[in-house]
Amino acid sequence: EAQVTQNPRYLITVTGKKLTVTCSQNMNHEYMSWYRQDPGLGLRQIYYSMNVEVTDKGDVPEGYKVSRKEKRNFPLILESPSPNQTSLYFCASSRVLAGGPHEQYFGPGTRLTVT
Amino acid sequence: GQQLNQSPQSMFIQEGEDVSMNCTSSSIFNTWLWYKQEPGEGPVLLIALYKAGELTSNGRLTAQFGITRKDSFLNISASIPSDVGIYFCAGHNAGNNRKLIWGLGTSLAVNP
Numbered sequence: 001e002a003q004v005t006q007n008p009r010y011l012i013t014v015t016g017k018k019l020t021v022t023c024s025q026n027m028n029h030e031y032m033s034w035y036r037q038d039p040g041l042g043l044r045q046i047y048y049s050m051n052v053e054v055t056d057k058g059d060v061p062e063g064y065k066v067s068r069k070e071k072r073n074f075p076l077i078l079e080s081p082s083p084n085q086t087s088l089y090f091c092a093s094s095r096v097l098a099g100g101p102h103e104q105y106f107g108p109g110t111r112l113t114v115t
Numbered sequence: 116g117q118q119l120n121q122s123p124q125s126m127f128i129q130e131g132e133d134v135s136m137n138c139t140s141s142s143i144f145n146t147w148l149w150y151k152q153e154p155g156e157g158p159v160l161l162i163a164l165y166k167a168g169e170l171t172s173n174g175r176l177t178a179q180f181g182i183t184r185k186d187s188f189l190n191i192s193a194s195i196p197s198d199v200g201i202y203f204c205a206g207h208n209a210g211n212n213r214k215l216i217w218g219l220g221t222s223l224a225v226n227p
Contacts, residue, residue, distance in 0.1 A: 109155070
């Protein structure tokens, strides 16, 4: 089954404790992306990757890191989480068409709470 | 970053009614996508549009790519309770197609 998986689905942590949210897709997609979703603000892109070893900042990259060492995986790293990073996070993947992401498939989400 | 203007922000309708929502942009778009998000889940693609004037259906859902390339519409006919969710529009700006631009969503509630 074609899918995007994220782990963990739920995470409660404390300020400053480094964490990683994993994302994996089995569709051989070139493009992967991380979004955060907050009430009233919609989906905001954090980082994206056009292919292996190619990453770029989205609209809200501060406080986050990513890596793309393999095509299927795109982990999101919070080196020193803060309460304002409490949010619902989504990973998405797609093929690349005409130099940009084609129809994106989303993971089930990771709800992060930073106290 | 740029966002699309999506309206209405929310709708509360009776089962069986038709629904219309739309998205507008200040710039020309090459692609329009419509997603639905149900509680506790990620957005799911409903309809993708690639050509100005294109009209595409997916069951009771119909979407159109505006001829000006600056807007798109989604219609749901004969709504049912499982249509409840948040509907998002998204698209590729012709000037920068490396990322999708998103609307803030239309929240739909259906009264059985």
